[in-house]
Amino acid sequence: MKQRSAIAASGHKFRTKNISKRAQKIVISPIKEMSIIADNFQEETGADIVSFGQGIPYFDTPKYIKKGIREALKEISTAKYTLEPGITELRKLLAKDLFLSKNIANIHPKKELMVAAGCQEAVACALLSIIDVSDEVLLFSPGFASHIEQVIQFGGIPKFAPLIEKEGWRLDTDELEKRVSKKTKAILFSNPSNPTGAVLSKKEIEGLVRIAKKYDLIIIADETYDFLVYDGKKHFSPASLKEVRDRVILCGSFSKKYALTGYRVGYAFADSGIIDHMLKVHDALTICAPAISQKAAIAALCNQKQAKLWNKEYLKKMTENRDLILKELNQLKDLFEYQKPEGAYYILARYKIPNINSFEFALNLLEEAKVITIPGAAFGPTGEGHLRFSFACEPTEIKEGFRRIKSWFKNFIRNSYIRRN
Amino acid sequence: MKQRSAIAASGHKFRTKNISKRAQKIVISPIKEMSIIADNFQEETGADIVSFGQGIPYFDTPKYIKKGIREALKEISTAKYTLEPGITELRKLLAKDLFLSKNIANIHPKKELMVAAGCQEAVACALLSIIDVSDEVLLFSPGFASHIEQVIQFGGIPKFAPLIEKEGWRLDTDELEKRVSKKTKAILFSNPSNPTGAVLSKKEIEGLVRIAKKYDLIIIADETYDFLVYDGKKHFSPASLKEVRDRVILCGSFSKKYALTGYRVGYAFADSGIIDHMLKVHDALTICAPAISQKAAIAALCNQKQAKLWNKEYLKKMTENRDLILKELNQLKDLFEYQKPEGAYYILARYKIPNINSFEFALNLLEEAKVITIPGAAFGPTGEGHLRFSFACEPTEIKEGFRRIKSWFKNFIRNSYIRRN
Numbered sequence A, B: 001m002k003q004r005s006a007i008a009a010s011g012h013k014f015r016t017k018n019i020s021k022r023a024q025k026i027v028i029s030p031i032k033e034m035s036i037i038a039d040n041f042q043e044e045t046g047a048d049i050v051s052f053g054q055g056i057p058y059f060d061t062p063k064y065i066k067k068g069i070r071e072a073l074k075e076i077s078t079a080k081y082t083l084e085p086g087i088t089e090l091r092k093l094l095a096k097d098l099f100l101s102k103n104i105a106n107i108h109p110k111k112e113l114m115v116a117a118g119c120q121e122a123v124a125c126a127l128l129s130i131i132d133v134s135d136e137v138l139l140f141s142p143g144f145a146s147h148i149e150q151v152i153q154f155g156g157i158p159k160f161a162p163l164i165e166k167e168g169w170r171l172d173t174d175e176l177e178k179r180v181s182k183k184t185k186a187i188l189f190s191n192p193s194n195p196t197g198a199v200l201s202k203k204e205i206e207g208l209v210r211i212a213k214k215y216d217l218i219i220i221a222d223e224t225y226d227f228l229v230y231d232g233k234k235h236f237s238p239a240s241l242k243e244v245r246d247r248v249i250l251c252g253s254f255s256k257k258y259a260l261t262g263y264r265v266g267y268a269f270a271d272s273g274i275i276d277h278m279l280k281v282h283d284a285l286t287i288c289a290p291a292i293s294q295k296a297a298i299a300a301l302c303n304q305k306q307a308k309l310w311n312k313e314y315l316k317k318m319t320e321n322r323d324l325i326l327k328e329l330n331q332l333k334d335l336f337e338y339q340k341p342e343g344a345y346y347i348l349a350r351y352k353i354p355n356i357n358s359f360e361f362a363l364n365l366l367e368e369a370k371v372i373t374i375p376g377a378a379f380g381p382t383g384e385g386h387l388r389f390s391f392a393c394e395p396t397e398i399k400e401g402f403r404r405i406k407s408w409f410k411n412f413i414r415n416s417y418i419r420r421n
Helices: A021-025 A030-045 A063-072 A088-102 A119-130 A145-153 A173-178 A202-214 A242-247 A272-285 A291-302 A304-330 A358-369 A395-420 B021-025 B030-045 B063-072 B088-102 B119-130 B145-153 B173-178 B202-214 B242-247 B272-286 B291-302 B304-330 B358-369 B395-420
Strands: A113-116 A136-141 A157-162 A184-190 A218-222 A248-253 A266-269 A346-351 A386-390 B113-116 B136-141 B157-162 B184-190 B218-222 B248-253 B266-269 B346-351 B386-390
Touching (some): A021 A145, A021 B272, A030 A145, A063 A291, A088 A291, A113 A272, A119 A145, A119 A184, A119 A218, A119 A248, A119 A266, A119 B021, A119 B272, A145 A157, A145 B272, A184 A202, A202 A218, A218 A242, A242 A248, A272 B119, A272 B145, A291 A304, A291 B291, A358 A386, B021 B145, B030 B145, B063 B291, B088 B266, B088 B291, B119 B218, B119 B248, B119 B266, B119 B272, B136 B145, B145 B157, B145 B184, B157 B173, B173 B202, B184 B202, B202 B218, B202 B242, B242 B248, B358 B386, B358 B395
Parallel strands (some): A136 A157, B136 B157, B136 B184, B218 B248
Antiparallel strands (some): A113 A266, A248 A266, B248 B266
């Protein structure tokens, strides 16, 4: 596999005999690494940095949820561990919400749902419950950076099915099927996609499902961005198909949908026989999701009317941000080309500068333009030659960030011209 | 290994081909399982249950910390991911606190400290960074139930060094050394001990350290209960010994010390070369600890004066609770014998009823006496024949719980007498 990380964190080499081979194999996701590098850079130079890095909505948690959090602070139960699988009321609300939003009927809240410390932990629990060392997991390339590290971390082998960039990062089911072996245990992807913003069509999902059934695989669907689909397109979850309900692990999140990224609360829905195993893993990882965050999630789901208003406003803001970043990218056609995102708040733009890998390019942009972007190679081999931009930041930041990139690019062109002549 | 769990969670058997072998091998910690069983039992029967189960202090988070949490709610940064290794201010405060409380000098906050979603996650990060599949980890028996499941979950093999019960659950260094093999990578224990309440002496720590150096092992010390040591005894951390600073991973928690169990916030201190690897694992597990919980921890550490008052009051309350539970146990000498705990808020009592394993006994007590206790076998082979009581509950609950156990025991004696005659 190619380079997957920018630099080692502390620069200090430790006795490898005392470090596990699996830990030596993985990297810190460049999504977070770029933030750490930028933070150190900022501390050293005082530079003010614009971030297209980590995907964090620029606005605060909605007021109606914050009110719920303040109320929760008055309850002594907030100080204490919740039941390990999550607060029962939250699981009941989730069952209802998944029926309303994804048409998944008759969910047993206490047997088929678990609350996790974020969707990341839900996916970790899923993988640890499904794969053993040397098992293979099918991933899309490009796909979510952390999924790659999670698979390797847990001893699995990621097999990358390249997406078709020119068609808007579509899934090529034949390419996926070609990568199935006797060792394959699962297909893992985010939909809408982080980093491409592509949204799988019902037909693409059905293609996936056919492969999962044919080869007896588990589908792990990370649907963190399910609420954020543009231009009237609809999100479709494989968990809503009865025929594969016992082979889908749906992992979801409150982080992005309700501006609660800092609260670390997500969930998984699956067959009770799978959830039983995932709960054992969850116990060994975090005991339970934070009580206050679970109560924030309860507040989020309790008031469906306010949640709808919030989501409508959210979609409006992100549609505006998407249009803004596309406009900016259109003004930089000598530097970038892109596929229009259908969902989430990411764009994976191909850059036209030759002979520079995406890590070098992202570090250059940070140091020279004071702009954080994420190297495309972090998202699998097909991601090389690209940068990921999150457009969840303030519109003014999008403008300022691109002002800097444009100015950097002008300089770059001038210097290249000078070097050539 | 003997039985380590009471029952399967949902009772539904799933296709084993789709479940990893490692997940099949582990159990949900009976500490949480008993709560789940009790919750279902309560829902079905309406019974009101007294819990000596999960170790949760009965009082609420202190006011000065809750004030900090309310303040944090006003900051937009609370809605957002923090830096992956934790808020820098918190790591700086922690470095200072570890110097003051454990005499560990010159900690580099940004390189040697990471914040985790609880001490459980810190230990998970430590293990995943140190052991590969088939590596061995030395544990004390009895030792913390989740440590066993964590080691197995991550593919490791637990090797149990039995403690000397009659001497107050002392460490037998020879027994520990006997279990070292070429596969041994680490020694993992909690000190003060959950479940025995024993506190390792400086001499016992030095014995451990000698073995770690001799066989090139990493010491993973879970010091969750470091603040809770009775009768003027002092807690001693191996991390304060310069000679092994590069082979100790100190895992700590804010949960118990500041009545923040629901908030999921802990930390690890280790050599930067180890922390580098643990951060990669942390990223793959939870991304970052909850922002609001990190800010609660900042509030906890910021005001050392209030923290001292809080801890003094806490120690007083738990000393009273310990004395109360010992008094109650003394009235049940036909049923229990025990070693006096020197720290933490647990007691592992040996019961005198023959031919019943600790799982059956704990389930009986739940169903018949409506009292939650934790089966001793959850804590390793030496734990069988015992029950763990947490005495962190309200003093009135201790009294009521023992009233029920006494009444249950009276019945038990009468029935045995009837059966025998």
